[in-house]
Amino acid sequence: MSNKPSLAVVGATGAVGTVMLNILSKRENVYGEIRLIASAKSAGKKLTCRGEELTVVALSPEAFEGIDIAMFDVPDEVSKEWAPIAASNGAVVVDNSGAFRMDKDVPLVVPEVNPQEIKNRPKGIISNPNCTTLSMIVAMGALHKEYGLKELVVASYQAASGAGQGGLDILREQINLVANKSLGDEAGDIRKVVKDFGPFSDPLALNVIPWAGSLKEDGYSSEELKVRNESRKILGLADLKVSATCVRVPVLTTHSLAVHAIFDKEVSRSVAQEVLRNAAGVELVDDPENYKFPTPVDVVGTDPTWVGRVRRSLDDPNAIDLFVCGDNLRKGAALNTAQIAELVAAEF
């Protein structure tokens, strides 16, 4: 590394941005200047990163002057407009929105799975996958290398913070409302006290909601299609069969997934456990005899993809069932973005 690149964090004040500043403060210091960028209404706000107080600047073409790498965590339409502007100003953009993930000229990168793809960036943009895909893909990539992945059937247990700070705030508010009340024995009970659903369609406290994202064709949610399309692109398996049902659960942060994975070859539980135990970025916690498996309350705030409940399917010698947890704001968003940016930073 001859020269430390400068970094912009766009969307610095959001749920993922907040985690990003924390991550940047704790990982190896590979950057020169760090500039915080957000919408005009957050400009002037002061935030701490690497122990320094930084003042947030408003998003503008000038904000990218002198920036080598720009991380974006903003809504799709903001990325769509501003990532190309940052790129044309000379920054390599690492974008965490859905705007460019399926663009064939934009690589979709998970450093443990396909780091080589960062070089293929004709637009100067690299995409970071969706948090749900990211919560399982490191583990599935490791098993794919061993056995050759053919099909995934996935059911998700997605945390409130997957819908941003508004999701976190509303779940906390709803938990406060339902506490110390005798509710929940009759249909609609919870609705007597929970009236504001925030970014969700229904109460989330003491409930699960089988929906995440926007409506796509044939009854699918955007989140379900992302799991399918992004898994295919990251693993380089254009024909991978994927069925996903995405469900929001009353967890603050950390997505979990129950995965049924079918491979080209016969699998063994102990070999699969060994593969996962040795995989970079994966922690295996699979000791059901002692009731040890990953759960969100112990995964939140940590970096790895946590895997447990590894079983060979009883009726298919080529299939594995497992349960996986990942902090959706860290590996599912900020951490993976930071890891990609560090790969780019190593080019300087």
Place this chain on the structure above:
Amino acid sequence: MSNKPSLAVVGATGAVGTVMLNILSKRENVYGEIRLIASAKSAGKKLTCRGEELTVVALSPEAFEGIDIAMFDVPDEVSKEWAPIAASNGAVVVDNSGAFRMDKDVPLVVPEVNPQEIKNRPKGIISNPNCTTLSMIVAMGALHKEYGLKELVVASYQAASGAGQGGLDILREQINLVANKSLGDEAGDIRKVVKDFGPFSDPLALNVIPWAGSLKEDGYSSEELKVRNESRKILGLADLKVSATCVRVPVLTTHSLAVHAIFDKEVSRSVAQEVLRNAAGVELVDDPENYKFPTPVDVVGTDPTWVGRVRRSLDDPNAIDLFVCGDNLRKGAALNTAQIAELVAAEF
């Protein structure tokens, strides 16, 4: 019906027993005497059923004298000992424990799916399926009749009350403990205030736990094997392929399941929706355009199996993905038991 049979409710004071008394008070009155039976420590307790105050009597051989039908909702080992005693006293036993479900001389009955099986009861015992199986099987039975079921991949979202009154109580207590606190951003945060896990291995408030039941071979939980073995027996499909991952979620009552079902024939989303719309005991709520799908807070306290998110799998024309909810204390336990008992009562 020439004569109203007498009924015993064994385990009348538990979570399911409480719902049972409510159900017996609201459904058609097909019984003569109703006798409430529980453990010696609950004897003498007074409970209301059909508007009458009844005094709980202690479990003993004499307690079954003059009883035509006995419903049991007690732990496996209590059923194992006492159901044969009740049967030898002349009662037809409808048992909701796991003690007899896989006994080839005991039918496992879901009235909407295999009502004819109640006649085949050489031991005088009829078993009621596990709540997780019951939460989906009416819907799957209807689709099986249309398309021929080949395989199920299931991930569950199981409510606290599936672990009994102790499960309900501990979730309520934990919700009260985490309310109005800034917790959940770091691993182990929730454990600072939640120390008592009740029947669970980990905190359940603001968490999900990938475990239900006891440890069986090869890393499986008893609950996962029940879903497989009971689905096979109820549907009469000895070779049905079933993969299940059972997960507890912070919902008070109502189990949900994400189901990937593979059939012998090509499926159509609209035909599957029509089949479910017309199926006895099923309510279809499948209007994602208006964010309408079943969720536990609106299903609790109701009788049907609620189905939504019906989709044809994108990569398998023979497969359907859907989301199903059922009140685990009603259809998942007390209601199905009551329905079986009513089929028996019609013989009198």
